[in-house]
Amino acid sequence: MKKQTVDSKPAGPKPWYDPRVRSLFFQVVAIAAVFWAGWTLVENTLSNMESRGISTGFGFLEETAGFGIIMSLVPYDATMSYGRTFWVGLTNTLLVSVMGIIAATLLGFLIGVARLSSNWLVAKVSLFYIEVIRNIPLLLQIFFWYFAVLGALPSPRQSIEVGGTMFLNNRGLYVPEPLTQDGFGLVWGALLVAIAAVVCIRIWAKKRQLATGQIFPTFKVGVAILVLLPVLAYFVAGSPLEWEVPALKGFNFGGGITIIPELAALWLALSLYTASFIAEIVRSGILSVSKGQTEASKALGLSNGLTLRLVVIPQAMRVIIPPLTSQYLNLAKNSSLATAIGYPDLVAVFMGTTLNQTGQAVEVVAITMAVYLTISLSISLFMNIYNRAVAIKER
Amino acid sequence: MGNPMTEQTQTSEVQSSAQGETGKNPGIIRVEGMHKWYGDFHVLKDLNLTIKQGERIVICGPSGSGKSTFIRCINRLEEHQQGKIIVDNVELTDDIRHIDNVRREVGMVFQHFNLFPHLTVLENCCLSPIWVRKIPRKEAEASAMEYLERVKIPDQAHKFPGQLSGGQQQRVAIARALCMKPKIMLFDEPTSALDPEMIKEVLDVMIELAGSGMTMLCVTHEMGFAKTVADRVIFMDGGEIVEEAPPHDFFSNPQEPRTQQFLKQILAH
Numbered sequence: 001m002k003k004q005t006v007d008s009k010p011a012g013p014k015p016w017y018d019p020r021v022r023s024l025f026f027q028v029v030a031i032a033a034v035f036w037a038g039w040t041l042v043e044n045t046l047s048n049m050e051s052r053g054i055s056t057g058f059g060f061l062e063e064t065a066g067f068g069i070i071m072s073l074v075p076y077d078a079t080m081s082y083g084r085t086f087w088v089g090l091t092n093t094l095l096v097s098v099m100g101i102i103a104a105t106l107l108g109f110l111i112g113v114a115r116l117s118s119n120w121l122v123a124k125v126s127l128f129y130i131e132v133i134r135n136i137p138l139l140l141q142i143f144f145w146y147f148a149v150l151g152a153l154p155s156p157r158q159s160i161e162v163g164g165t166m167f168l169n170n171r172g173l174y175v176p177e178p179l180t181q182d183g184f185g186l187v188w189g190a191l192l193v194a195i196a197a198v199v200c201i202r203i204w205a206k207k208r209q210l211a212t213g214q215i216f217p218t219f220k221v222g223v224a225i226l227v228l229l230p231v232l233a234y235f236v237a238g239s240p241l242e243w244e245v246p247a248l249k250g251f252n253f254g255g256g257i258t259i260i261p262e263l264a265a266l267w268l269a270l271s272l273y274t275a276s277f278i279a280e281i282v283r284s285g286i287l288s289v290s291k292g293q294t295e296a297s298k299a300l301g302l303s304n305g306l307t308l309r310l311v312v313i314p315q316a317m318r319v320i321i322p323p324l325t326s327q328y329l330n331l332a333k334n335s336s337l338a339t340a341i342g343y344p345d346l347v348a349v350f351m352g353t354t355l356n357q358t359g360q361a362v363e364v365v366a367i368t369m370a371v372y373l374t375i376s377l378s379i380s381l382f383m384n385i386y387n388r389a390v391a392i393k394e395r
Numbered sequence: 396m397g398n399p400m401t402e403q404t405q406t407s408e409v410q411s412s413a414q415g416e417t418g419k420n421p422g423i424i425r426v427e428g429m430h431k432w433y434g435d436f437h438v439l440k441d442l443n444l445t446i447k448q449g450e451r452i453v454i455c456g457p458s459g460s461g462k463s464t465f466i467r468c469i470n471r472l473e474e475h476q477q478g479k480i481i482v483d484n485v486e487l488t489d490d491i492r493h494i495d496n497v498r499r500e501v502g503m504v505f506q507h508f509n510l511f512p513h514l515t516v517l518e519n520c521c522l523s524p525i526w527v528r529k530i531p532r533k534e535a536e537a538s539a540m541e542y543l544e545r546v547k548i549p550d551q552a553h554k555f556p557g558q559l560s561g562g563q564q565q566r567v568a569i570a571r572a573l574c575m576k577p578k579i580m581l582f583d584e585p586t587s588a589l590d591p592e593m594i595k596e597v598l599d600v601m602i603e604l605a606g607s608g609m610t611m612l613c614v615t616h617e618m619g620f621a622k623t624v625a626d627r628v629i630f631m632d633g634g635e636i637v638e639e640a641p642p643h644d645f646f647s648n649p650q651e652p653r654t655q656q657f658l659k660q661i662l663a664h
Contacts, residue, residue, distance in 0.1 A: 213531040295472050296509035296568075300523035300575060301499040310522060314513050 045362060060358045061086070067353055069344045071260050082354050089349035090371060096266055096345065097332040097375070103271035104331060105324075108278025115283050126279065134276035139337055141273055146265035146341045153261075156252050165245050173259040174246035183240035190233030197229070198222040262343035266335065274331045278324060285320035286312060317390045325383035329376050336372075346371060423448045423579060423610055424469060429478030431461075431468065438464050439475070440634045448578075451611045453621040453642075456631035457657060462614045465631070466581045469612065470501045483578060499527060502572030506584040508564040510556035516543070516567050517552040520574045528575065535574070542570040546600045562593030566600055573604075580604065582613040618661065622646065630654045 015021045049056060061083035068078050072088040073095060115126040133141070151170060154160065159167040159174075167174040205216035234241070246256030289312050297307040338345035339352060346368060355364040422445035431439040438461050446452055454462045467473040468480060471487050471494045480487045482497045511519050520539035524530045530538075543549045546566040548559075556564055565585055572580060582601065586594045598620050605611055605624040615621070621628050621642055628645040630638040630653075638645070638654045646662075649655045 209525075210532040213525065213529045213534070215526075215529065290509075292505060292507055292509040293511065296503075296505060296511070299470055299472065299498060299501070299503040299505075300571070301495060301527045302523060303495065306526055310526065311511055315511075 049362075054359055056360075056362070058363055060360050060363070063358070065354070065357075067357070069349060070342075071258075071263065071344055082358060085354050086346075086350050086367065089344060089346035092343070092349070093332075093335055093338075093345040093347075093371075094375070096263060096270065096335050096338065096343070099267050100270040100274065100331050100335065101328050103267070104274035104278055104327070107271060107275035108327075109282050111275060111279035112282025112286070115279060116286060130276045130279050133272055134280075138269060138273050138334055139340060142265055142269040142337055142341055145268045146261065150261040150265050156248060159248075159253075165243070167246060167248075167253055169253075170261065171252055171258075172261050173264065174253045175257050175259070176243040176245045177255070177257045179242045179244055181240040181242060183237040186237040187230050187233045187240070190230045191226075194226050194229040197225055201225075260343075262338070262341050265341060266338050266343050270331055270334060273334075274327050277327050277330075281320055281323045281327065282316075285316035288319045289315045314390065318387070321383060321387040321390065325380060325387075328379050328383065332375050332379065333372060422446055423483055424612070425479070425481040426469075427479045427481075429468070429475050429480060431464065431473065431475045431477075438634050439468070442478070442636055444629070444636065444639075446610065446612065449608050449610055450626045451605050451609075451624050452613065452627050452629060453625040454612070454614045454629045454631060455616060455618075455621065455657075456637075460631040461634040462631045463583050466583055466612055466614055469579075469581060470498050470503055472503075499575065500578045501581060502575055502577035502579070503581045504565070504568050504572055504583065504585045506587050508556070508561070508568045508588075510564055510568055510571070512556050515553050515555055516548070516559070519556065519567060520571045523571075524574050539570070539574050542573045543567070545573075545603070546570045547596075560593060561589045562596045565589065565593075565597045569597075569600055569604070579610045579612065582611065582615065584614050584616070586615065586617055616661065618646070630657065632657070 012018060046056075062081055064078075065080055065082050065085050066078050067085075069076055069085065069088050071092065073091040074084075074087050076084055076088050111126045111129060114122050115130065117123045117126070153168060153170040156167075156169045156171055159169040161167055165176050201216075201221060202218050205218045209215055244255045246253040246258075293311055293315065294307055297311040298304075302310065335345055336347040339348040342348065351364055351368045355361060358364070424444070424446040426442050426444040429439060429442040430437070442465065454466065456462050464473055468475050468487075469482060475487075483500050485493050485496050487493060487497060510516075511522070514522065517536060517539055520542065521532065521535040524535040524538070525532055528535075540549055540552065543552055546569055548563055548566055548570075551559055551563060551567070556567065559567065569585075585601070586597050589597060594617070598617060601611075601613070601620065602624055611624075613620075613625075625642045627639060628642050629636055630645070630649075630651070632653050638649060638651045640650075645654075646658065649658055
């Protein structure tokens with residue numbers, strides 16, 4: 001008992017000189033300030049809306065929208081509800097984001113590797129691409145593609161034709177639409193069987209390599225099966241596919257699938273812009289693998305291709321993945337620049353027209369922000385899982 | 396700088412003459428009038444050396460003398476610009492097939508180990524046998540375990556390189572090179588990056604390997620090792636081979652003033 005009193009501190013400093021008391025005090029003040037600001041905002045908004053007669057709640061989603069949208073992946077017309085406009089905007093945003101992420105990744109990896117090429121021309125062209133594209137604002141690039149490139153295409157009557165089935169003009173790219181007939185299910189079935197076969201072959205080839213050392217050309221055989229089996233099924237079923245070819249009707253084309261110039265411009269600009277950043281990330285990832293690793297691999301007799309595949313890339317990936325995730329997130333969020341050229345993405349349709357017509361600012365903004373947050377967190381989650389899979393296990 | 400034309404024209408002749416001379420055992424490594432430049436800097440000057448099968452050579456010399464560059468030329472990690480290098484009857488030219496053939500038969504151990512950190516010790520050892528020699532994984536693993544036992548670390552097989560000490564890593568690196576069953580082993584200062592207490596465990600493995608009749612070419616400052624196992628000691632300075640002698644003569648009766656000075660410096664304490 002006595003010892004404890006000796007151990008315990010002598011009379012402490014005055015409370016306002018005690019760092020623990022101080023930090024607790026400031027934290028309490030900060031939390032109080034945040035709550036006060038939040039409460040003021042909510043109360044202010046509610047009272048403003050009440051004085052202007054704006055009803056709160058999500059009931060407006062059931063009301064008729066009454067406006068047209070130039071492109072939608074889900075069936076839509078002006079008689080449908082505001083809730084429907086949300087889905088149209090969301091699917092359009094997801095479409096351009098997914099297409100952009102795929103194209104930017106492929107192009108970015110290609111340019112990143114080309115930047116390190118020992119071929120002078122290839123390396124310099126890549127460098128030029130990266131330096132030009134990543135230093136021009138994205139919005140400017142979207143305008144460039146939309147107005148300068150796609151806007152300069154001929155009018156529908158002077159369309160650029162490819163074999164009388166595809167037409168390119170300033171209203172968009174018109175391609176034939178495949179219409180599946182009875183019996184097409186067989187082709188889908190064949191595709192599923194082909195995928196299953198490829199998976200089995202891959203497992204078998206790996207087992208055989210473990211057992212006998214022989215390396216099976218899995219990739220080539222896999223591609224062959226994936227292509228040949230559905231094609232075979234297609235002819236067995238009696239070609240159950242008809243093409244609806246677009247045709248000029250009045251001032252514009254009808255029928256077929258239309259890729260509107262807004263989508264093309266946005267997709268091009270987003271992919272090219274993000275690819276320049278991904279290229280630099282890939283380059284830094286590859287350079288982060290020390291020269292000693294490549295030398296050791298070559299000294300063991302591994303060819304350049306095998307060295308890249310078995311030694312360099314697995315080590316580069318752990319450096320590439322985290323910043324690559326950020327670029328994917330940027331691309332998804334940058335797709336909201338669609339508003340500038342009138343591509344009907346979530347921001348243009350829902351936060352634009354729907355918000356203007358209903359005046360439900362709080363609800364619409366909250367839903368839109370929640371959607372972007374969900375998209376971003378999903379990308380993050382997926383990439384984190386992948387990152388954990390490729391991370392080097394040390395210690 | 397260099398003379399690519401003559402080099403090119405001579406290549407085919409050498410190829411054929413080398414095939415013809417095989418019976419006479421002309422040496423598993425032959426270096427003839429070899430020069431190398433880094434830009435304008437003349438790193439290696441007129442090197443001539445013939446190494447017979449089973450010979451153990453130690454190369455020493457002050458830093459910057461070109462000894463590392465020289466042995467890196469032997470498996471074409473560095474290119475030479477003039478002269479010939481013929482390894483196991485294959486001349487090293489720009490032809491990738493020749494380079495791959497030579498690298499398959501020549502193992503190399505580096506100063507900084509250069510183990511692959513994303514693979515376990517066993518996978519490090521099996522990588523090349525599986526992908527280059529196309530040996531079944533089971534066989535490759537069994538053979539790798541034998542070599543890991545030989546370097547006395549079979550119990551570490553399933554650990555990652557980052558979990559091992561420097562000495563253990565270097566012994567894994569030796570085992571990894573041996574798994575390709577090479578005819579020649581190159582050592583580029585294998586003990587220079589090690590803590591003093593770990594040098595012995597690596598040298599023990601190298602001495603054991605020397606006893607098994609492996610052709611070895613070793614850049615090292617370990618003079619004790621040179622005295623024990625070397626058939627010849629080569630002293631390099633300023634990109635040239637200054638002196639070449641059996642270890643006993645080399646250490647007790649060096650001929651050249653530069654060699655004498657070098658030995659005085661490193662054996663002083």
